[in-house]
Amino acid sequence: YAAGVLKYRQMGYWQPDYRPLDTDVVALFRITPQEGVDAEEAAAAVAGESSTATWTVVWTDRLTACELYRAKAYRVDPVPGTGPGTRTEQQYFAWIAYDLDLFEPGSIANLTASIIGNVFGFKALRALRLEDMRLPVAYLKTFQGPATGIVVERERLDKFGRPLLGATTKPKLGLSGRNYGRVVYEGLKGGLDFMKDDENINSQPFMHWRDRFLYCMEAVARASAATGEVKGHYLNVTAGTVEEMIERAEFARSLGSVIVMIDLVVGYSAIQSMAKWARRNDTILHLHRAGNSTYSRQKNHGMNFRVICKWMRMAGVDHIHAGTVVGKLEGDPLMIRGFYDTLRETRTPANLEHGLFFDQDWASLNKVMPVASGGIHAGQMHQLLTYLGEDVVLQFGGGTIGHPQGIQAGATANRVALEAMVLARNEGRDIWNEGPEILDAAARDCMPLRQALDTWKDVTFD
Ligand code: CAP
Ligand code: MG
Numbered sequence: 001y002a003a004g005v006l007k008y009r010q011m012g013y014w015q016p017d018y019r020p021l022d023t024d025v026v027a028l029f030r031i032t033p034q035e036g037v038d039a040e041e042a043a044a045a046v047a048g049e050s051s052t053a054t055w056t057v058v059w060t061d062r063l064t065a066c067e068l069y070r071a072k073a074y075r076v077d078p079v080p081g082t083g084p085g086t087r088t089e090q091q092y093f094a095w096i097a098y099d100l101d102l103f104e105p106g107s108i109a110n111l112t113a114s115i116i117g118n119v120f121g122f123k124a125l126r127a128l129r130l131e132d133m134r135l136p137v138a139y140l141k142t143f144q145g146p147a148t149g150i151v152v153e154r155e156r157l158d159k160f161g162r163p164l165l166g167a168t169t170k171p172k173l174g175l176s177g178r179n180y181g182r183v184v185y186e187g188l189k190g191g192l193d194f195m196k197d198d199e200n201i202n203s204q205p206f207m208h209w210r211d212r213f214l215y216c217m218e219a220v221a222r223a224s225a226a227t228g229e230v231k232g233h234y235l236n237v238t239a240g241t242v243e244e245m246i247e248r249a250e251f252a253r254s255l256g257s258v259i260v261m262i263d264l265v266v267g268y269s270a271i272q273s274m275a276k277w278a279r280r281n282d283t284i285l286h287l288h289r290a291g292n293s294t295y296s297r298q299k300n301h302g303m304n305f306r307v308i309c310k311w312m313r314m315a316g317v318d319h320i321h322a323g324t325v326v327g328k329l330e331g332d333p334l335m336i337r338g339f340y341d342t343l344r345e346t347r348t349p350a351n352l353e354h355g356l357f358f359d360q361d362w363a364s365l366n367k368v369m370p371v372a373s374g375g376i377h378a379g380q381m382h383q384l385l386t387y388l389g390e391d392v393v394l395q396f397g398g399g400t401i402g403h404p405q406g407i408q409a410g411a412t413a414n415r416v417a418l419e420a421m422v423l424a425r426n427e428g429r430d431i432w433n434e435g436p437e438i439l440d441a442a443a444r445d446c447m448p449l450r451q452a453l454d455t456w457k458d459v460t461f462d
Contacts, residue, residue, distance in 0.1 A: 006037065006124055008044035011053060012067070016040075018074040020097040026134040027115055028357045029094045030079060032127040032300055042125060043073035043094035049119045051102055071098045089126065091300065105142030108268040108311050116303065130303035133310055134358035141363055143314040147278035147285055149366025150344065150391050153318060156258060156284075157230045159193060162422045163390055165414055166194035166234075168373065168397035173200065177207050181215025183407055187400055188223030188231045190411025190448075194393065195219075197236035199263050199290040209239075209248055217255040234261035234286045234319075242270050246277055259284040264308070265291040268315060275316025286371070287317040297330060306335075306355055309342045313368050321371045325387045328375025328461045333387055343368040344391055369393060377456040378417040378449060382435025385421050394418070404451050413452035416442055 008014070020026050027050075033042040051071035052064075075095040083090035104110040120128050154160055167187045169180060184195040195216070203209035216233040224231045237248035237260045249260045260283055262274050271287065278285040295302035305322075312320050322339045323331035338354035344367045348360045370392050372384060377399035384394055396414050403410030420442035425431050431438065443450040 006041045006045050007056075008048040008053060009041050011044075011048060011057060012070055013047040013051075013053065013073055014040050014044035015072040015074050018072040018097060020074070020095075020134075021099075023100045023136045023138050024097040024134075025100065025103065025111075025115075025136060025139060026358060027096050027098070027130060028132045029096065030127075030129040030131050030300065031076075031092045031094050031125060032089055033092070034124055034126050037124050039076045039078075039092040039094070040073070043076050043092070043096065045122060045124060046094060046119050046128065047071040047073040047096045049122065050096070050114050050117060051098060068099055069102060071096050071102070088300075091127075093131070100136060100139055103139065105139070106144070106272075108272060108315050112268060112311070120301070127298075127301040129299070129301050130307055132304065132355070132357040133307055134360060135310060135314070137361050137363040140314060140361075140365055143365065144272075144275060144279060144316040145313060145365030146318045146368050147275050147283070147316050147366075148318045150318075150369050151367070153284055153369060157193065157232075159230070161390070162418060163385065163388070164193045164369075164393040165191070165411075165418060166196055166371070166373075166393050166395040167192055167400035167411065167414075168196050168198050168395060169201075170198070170397050170401045172198045173204065174206055177211030177215040180207060180212060181219045183401060184216050184233050185219035185223055186407035187411045188220065188233075189226055190400075190408035191227075191415030192231075192400070192411045193229070194232045194234060194259070194395075196234035196286070196395065197261060198397075199236070199238075199288045201236055202238055210251065213248070213251055213255060213257075217252075217257060221256070230258065232257065232259045232284075234259050236261045236263070236288075237274075238263045238266055242266075242273050245270065245274060249274065249277055249281070249283065253281050253283055257283070259286055261286040261288060262317075263288045263290040264312075268311070271312070271315045271317065278318070279316070284318045285316070286319040287312060287321070289321040293330070304355065306339055306342055309339050309368075310360075313343060313362070313365055317368060318366075319369045319371050319393060321373055324372040324374055324376050324384070326376060326380050326383050326460065327372070336387070340370050340388060340392070343370050344389075367391070371395060373397070375399075375459075375461055377459060378413045378452040379436075379439065379457050379459070381414075381417040381421045381439060382431045385418075385425060386432050390422075399452075399456065402455075403448065404455055405448060409448035410452065412446070413448040416446045416449045417452070 079091040082088040296305040323336040373395035400410035
C-alpha cells in the first residue's frame with residue numbers, strides 16, 4: 001500500500017502549517033494505518049479522498065481552485081495508550097479541515113457523502129473512525145435544526161422541572177391493535193407522559209398501522225381525560241418510502257397526536273424530510289437510533305455516536321436515544337455526558353474527558369431532548385437523575401410492563417420514584433448517596449413502588 005501508491009501528501013493534502021478558518025468544517029479521525037504506511041500520508045489520503053482527490057494527479061485539477069477545495073490534514077498525534085508496549089496497534093488522531101464551499105447547504109446526505117463516503121474502505125488503512133466534527137456557525141445556519149426543541153416541547157406538554165417519563169410497548173411484536181392500545185392506556189393512566197412504539201413495529205400482518213394508530217390515540221385521549229395531563233404516544237411512522245411515512249404522520253396528526261417517531265435506519269434525507277414535515281405540522285419528532293451500533297460500537301472503526309448527535313441536531317429531530325449509563329446497552333458516564341451536552345447545550349466547549357474535541361457553537365439551533373432507554377427501572381432513579389439531569393425522557397419498557405401488579409402499577413411506581421427523587425434533590429439532599437433510602441421512604445406510601453423495588457432492586461447490567 002505504502003509510499004509507492006499513496007502520494008496524497010505530495011499532492012498537497014498534508015499542510016501542517018494550515019490553521020482552520022472559522023468557516024471550515026473540521027473532522028477528527030482516528031486512523032490505524034497499515035504497517036509501513038506513514039501517519040501523515042494516511043491522514044493526507046483521508047483528506048484527499050474525502051474532498052477532491054483520486055489516487056493519481058488528474059489534468060482537470062488545474063481547471064479548479066484546487067488550493068481552496070482540497071481538504072487539509074494539518075495535525076496528526078499518536079493516540080495515547082496505543083502502539084508498541086500496549087495491546088492495541090498504533091493509532092493516530094488526524095485533524096482535517098474542509099472549506100465550506102465543499103458542501104451543499106442544508107444537506108446531511110451531501111456532508112456525509114464526503115466525510116464518510118469512500119475513506120473507510122481504503123486498503124492503506126487498517127481501520128478508521130470518525131470521532132468528532134466541528135461544524136461552523138455559517139454552515140449550521142443552513143439547517144433547520146429541531147422542529148420543536150426542548151423548550152417548546154415542555155410548553156406544549158405543560159410539564160416542567162422534571163424528566164419526562166415514557167415506556168416502550170412490549171412485547172416488541174405480535175400484539176393486536178386493541179391489546180396494544182390497552183397497554184398504552186394503562187401506562188399513561190398510571191402516570192407516564194408518553195408511551196411509544198418499538199423500533200421494529202410498522203405494519204405487520206398481526207396489526208395494520210392504521211389499527212395501531214386508532215387504538216393508541218383512543219388510549220391517549222382517554223388517559224388525558226382521566227388525568228387532566230397532556231399525554232402522547234410516539235407513533236412509529238417508519239415505512240418503505242418517505243411518501244408512506246408522511247401519509248402515516250398525517251393520519252397521526254389528524255387523530256390529534258402531538259408526536260411521531262422514526263428510526264435512524266430510514267436514512268439522513270428521509271429524516272430531514274420528516275423534520276420539515278414536523279415543523280410544518282407542529283409535531284414533535286422522536287428519533288430511535290436503531291442501527292447505530294453497527295458502526296458506532298467498535299472503538300477503532302466506524303464513527304462515534306457523538307457525530308450522529310451532531311448530524312441529528314442539524315437534521316432537525318426533537319428526541320434522540322442517547323444512552324443511559326446504567327441500562328442494558330453500552331455507554332460509560334463521561335462519554336454519555338458528552339452526547340447529552342452536544343444535544344442540549346447552546347455552546348459545547350472542547351472537553352477531552354467527555355470526548356468533545358472542539359468548541360462548538362450551536363448557532364441557536366433548538367435543543368434536542370435526549371432519551372434514556374434500555375433496561376432501566378425505578379430502583380435506579382437516583383443514578384439516572386444524577387447522570388442524565390432534568391431535560392431527558394426516561395423510558396422504562398420492561399420496567400413498566402413487567403411490573404408484577406400490572407402495567408398501570410408499573411407506571412405509577414416510576415412516576416412516584418421520579419417525583420420523590422426530584423423533590424429530594426430540590427430540598428438539597430445528596431440523592432446519589434441517599435437515593436436508595438429516598439426510594440424506600442417513598443415506597444412506604446406506594447405499594448407499586450415497593451413491588452417494583454423488590455422485583456428489580458438487584459438488576460444491573462455492569
Ligand atoms: C427498550 C427498547 C429500546 C432501546 C433502544 C428496546 O426496551 O425499546 O429500543 O432502549 O436503545 O427495544 O430495547 P426496555 P437505545 O425499556 O424494555 O429495555 O436507547 O440505547 O438506543
Ligand atoms: Mg426498542
